Amino acid sequence: MNYPGGIKHKIKNDKTTTINTNYGNRGMTLENELNSSNDYYRLIDKAIIYKKPTPIKITNVDYPSRDKAVIKEAYFTVPSTTDYNGIYKGKYIDFEAKETKSTTNFTLRNIHPHQIEHLKSIEKHGGIAFIIVRFTILNETYLMPINKLETFLDNNNRKSIPIDYFREKCYLIKDNLKPTVDYLKIIDKLMEDKNG
Amino acid sequence: MNYPGGIKHKIKNDKTTTINTNYGNRGMTLENELNSSNDYYRLIDKAIIYKKPTPIKITNVDYPSRDKAVIKEAYFTVPSTTDYNGIYKGKYIDFEAKETKSTTNFTLRNIHPHQIEHLKSIEKHGGIAFIIVRFTILNETYLMPINKLETFLDNNNRKSIPIDYFREKCYLIKDNLKPTVDYLKIIDKLMEDKNG
Numbered sequence: 212m213n214y215p216g217g218i219k220h221k222i223k224n225d226k227t228t229t230i231n232t233n234y235g236n237r238g239m240t241l242e243n244e245l246n247s248s249n250d251y252y253r254l255i256d257k258a259i260i261y262k263k264p265t266p267i268k269i270t271n272v273d274y275p276s277r278d279k280a281v282i283k284e285a286y287f288t289v290p291s292t293t294d295y296n297g298i299y300k301g302k303y304i305d306f307e308a309k310e311t312k313s314t315t316n317f318t319l320r321n322i323h324p325h326q327i328e329h330l331k332s333i334e335k336h337g338g339i340a341f342i343i344v345r346f347t348i349l350n351e352t353y354l355m356p357i358n359k360l361e362t363f364l365d366n367n368n369r370k371s372i373p374i375d376y377f378r379e380k381c382y383l384i385k386d387n388l389k390p391t392v393d394y395l396k397i398i399d400k401l402m403e404d405k406n407g
Numbered sequence: 408m409n410y411p412g413g414i415k416h417k418i419k420n421d422k423t424t425t426i427n428t429n430y431g432n433r434g435m436t437l438e439n440e441l442n443s444s445n446d447y448y449r450l451i452d453k454a455i456i457y458k459k460p461t462p463i464k465i466t467n468v469d470y471p472s473r474d475k476a477v478i479k480e481a482y483f484t485v486p487s488t489t490d491y492n493g494i495y496k497g498k499y500i501d502f503e504a505k506e507t508k509s510t511t512n513f514t515l516r517n518i519h520p521h522q523i524e525h526l527k528s529i530e531k532h533g534g535i536a537f538i539i540v541r542f543t544i545l546n547e548t549y550l551m552p553i554n555k556l557e558t559f560l561d562n563n564n565r566k567s568i569p570i571d572y573f574r575e576k577c578y579l580i581k582d583n584l585k586p587t588v589d590y591l592k593i594i595d596k597l598m599e600d601k602n603g
Contacts, residue, residue, distance in 0.1 A: 256528075258532070259525070259528055259529060259532055259534075261487060261488055263459045263460060264459060264460040264461065264462040264463060264486075265460065265463070265465075266460040267460060267461070267463055267478065267481075269461075280482070280483055281480065281481075281482060282463065282478065282480065282481040282482065282483070283479065283480065284477065284478070284479065285463075285477075285478040285481055286476070286477060286478065287476055287478070290460075291457060292457055296492060296493075297492075297499075298499040298501075298529060298532045298533065298534045299532075300532075300533070301499070301532065301533030301534070302499070302533075303493075303494040303497070303498070303499040303534075305494075329455070332452075332455055333455060333494060336454070336455055336494045336495075336496075336497065337494065337496070337497030338455075338494045338497070338499075
């Protein structure tokens, strides 16, 4: 049996700290961990993947001096695409990452329908498209290829994906030291499965 | 002989308007034209390429109501990467686009050194990396593959690239109706040259 982040993780946490026991890797957010993992991948020249800047609509900019611009009013806008993209082994990589505090399911409202369409389109064009979902309380992080998400959506009318679907059909990203979220290990596996 | 945007363009402009004769395509910026070209490529499902949002450091956010966030103070930051990336024919595409009002050369100060490093790295990883430079007064737009930029930098100690280098060593992106900046036509040619 596989208890991702269960028994194994408890032991690990006992060793380091008793605070935030079940709240994931040392209290870091998934975004921070992915950014540092991507930094590491770039450092060892394994992949070039970045988080895109947050899309913002700027409505007022002030120029207190010639070379300095201060944005005085701006609004967050709905992103057209996903948060992360880049290149790995010559392939275009594209994904969205989300955290949930739920211990039972992942609400689909967390991902915009046009982001799902975008990921489907990327796969059609020969890219590698997926989502990464972390159940923070359980400290379980999964990689779900876009085709698994499509299969779920085609066969279910639910507004959320139960954790068992992740556990049974998706790929657990095991806790790792460096990089913290070694999601390219899963991509290697998916590439192997495709080629062999 | 090749007079990019010269004789041919004068005739075209006489037909349409006498204002802004030599200021490029109907006063649209290169960025706007690239965005609409990318929209068109997506519409016909040819490629999925987007401009990334402008990177900004947010220092103060106000929440006037529960669901609304207003950014009250933020600053433009130096981008880590380039402005545009995406996928075309299964390949990862990455580029930066710049306009200049000069009629004689393109100042290298316009491109950050780490952007050049980024593009070199992308090519090394199997992606297609280039810059697009528009000489707005001349209405000449060129695609310069990153290896041509490297060759220039390796052999010159200059702080700018003369227009002749673009005219002789790079690829003119001809004015087009739809999309306005049909740069993927040049990429097709580069892909052919590589394969054949």
